[in-house]
Amino acid sequence: AQSVTQLDSQVPVFEEAPVELRCNYSSSVSVYLFWYVQYPNQGLQLLLKYLSGSTLVKGINGFEAEFNKSQTSFHLRKPSVHISDTAEYFCAVSYIKAAGNKLTFGGGTRVLVKP
């Protein structure tokens, strides 16, 4: 069965400090990988995606993620966070051969940026 694990349920971080959110997935087949952000009382917004090519993917709002096939990981990073980055972040995987591009999501990581 497909699964996505986000190892940290909550990450407190000070403003202007770096942050890394960890994501691991289970797969023996090729995947597409995504990070979504959910601001309070809003829907999910796509931050970035890995489909193929360069393993370092840059997204919106200064976020980037690195695909590591051998470790089945897709960790999200930002070198310097802002208060406005306070949100919940979800990692998701889509299995390339799966019909309909169904996404399987991790449990989410809540980021709280402190001044």
Place this chain on the structure above:
Amino acid sequence: GAGVSQSPSNKVTEKGKDVELRCDPISGHTALYWYRQSLGQGLEFLIYFQGNSAPDKSGLPSDRFSAERTGGSVSTLTIQRTQQEDSAVYLCASNKPDRANYGYTFGSGTRLTVV
């Protein structure tokens, strides 16, 4: 439309009543997905539509849940005889499942509270 529209944004219902949740996807998006987000939980897949057909209903939690899509556009998720454990945010997403557009566009969700 410009985005995925869901209605109502909030719904409070009495236990045992039926509810209908509506999703209006982005024009031209042939794929439509329903997810459920319970308090403190990640996103749980419910059902996927390609056009008007539902190739994958594997996530519907019980036979009280059903969904339909008409005209390849609007979808309705119906929950019959609601229970308190049905309380959650129900998210709809759509996409055009070609390679360049992998990743969903989400609506803002319907927050369902069963009292």
